[in-house]
Amino acid sequence: MDNRKFLPFIVIGVIGLFILFGLSSSIFYTIEAGERAVIFKKFQGGLDKDNVIPQGFGMKAPWNDIYVYDVKESSVEEKMDVLDKNGLSINVDVTLRFHPIYDEVGYLHENFGTGYVNTLVIPEVRSAVRQVMGRFTAEEIYSTKRSEVETMIKTETERSLMQNNCQMKALLIRSINLPDQIRAAIENKLKQEQEALAYQFRLDKEKSEAERKRIAADGEAIANKIINSSLTPELLKMRGIEATLELAKSPNSKVVVVGSGKDGMPLILGNN
Incomplete structure (x- = not known):
């Protein structure tokens, strides 16, 4: 069998392999993890911006260009x-x-x-x-x-x-x-403002305390005035009689002087 008739096909095949090998970088591509790509098609409308290529292996026409983008942070x-x-x-x-x-x-x-x-x-x-x-x-x-x-x-x-x-x-x-000079001026101003705020706080606190004491004193004066106005001689005499009766009931030793003291009240002297 004469194999010479296949020689042209073999030559064409070898040449084709060399061409394919030489163009492999222009035909095959790999998109790595964390990457995306777009293809510019020279004879088919230019940049195919709506079809973003995800990671993986792919093929393209050798006259088209691929642009790979790192989309990691x-x-x-x-x-x-x-x-x-x-x-x-x-x-x-x-x-x-x-x-x-x-x-x-x-x-x-x-x-x-x-x-x-x-x-x-x-x-x-x-x-x-x-x-x-x-x-x-x-x-x-x-x-x-x-x-x-x-x-x-x-x-x-x-x-x-x-x-x-x-x-x-x-x-x-x-x-x-x-600038150092400006920063120092700002820091000094802030320090003075803080000191002024602290001083104002102390003043406000002292004013509040003075107001509290004034209100307390006014309340106490009003209370004393009410009590004093209610302490009639008859009321005091009645309270004295009640106290005398309570002391008389006490088991503690005592000396009772029966007589007319001030306001007609008995005098009771006692100790434990």
Whole structure:
């Protein structure tokens, strides 16, 4: 049997294998855990942004391009100088944790591309920090309204990222640093305010105590006035007779002097 007639097919097959091997990286792809991908189809309408490719093995036409996104939670740290309401420079250290919205990777790629962290995330964080802190004074940011400032920055950053297909997981303001002279002035002012509040508290306490004593004294005076007005001679005489009778019934030894004392009352002398 003459095998030479199969030689062209063998050559074609070998060439095909070499071509397939050479193009394998352009045909086959693997999406790892924690990744999503989108395909750009050059001859079929461009970016297929509505069909996000999940993890796993797949094939594509060699002329199409695939873009892989890491959708695991990531973080960025930013140190920036911002201005307060009065134009004072403040140094802020911020950490943001985020990830792309899994099913919206195509739209994220269309609008920002694979460098979305630098073109979207960091600028939005910086913008939110600057805008919010520009509404407050350094003293408010440093002390009385720090919690409110942090909440507003988180809310504005989260809203902006969500509108652009990213989800914020957390935003942490690690530090807020003022110039030493300004910080010392603020701390001294806060100390004086605390001392003034403590002094006012003591004054209020003393006023309250004085008022309590005045009310108690007024009540006692009114009570004494009522008692004094009710102590008539007849009442006192009756109470004396009652007391004498009770003492007479007592088993304790006593001396009773029968006679007319003041108001006609007997005198009773006794001991145990």
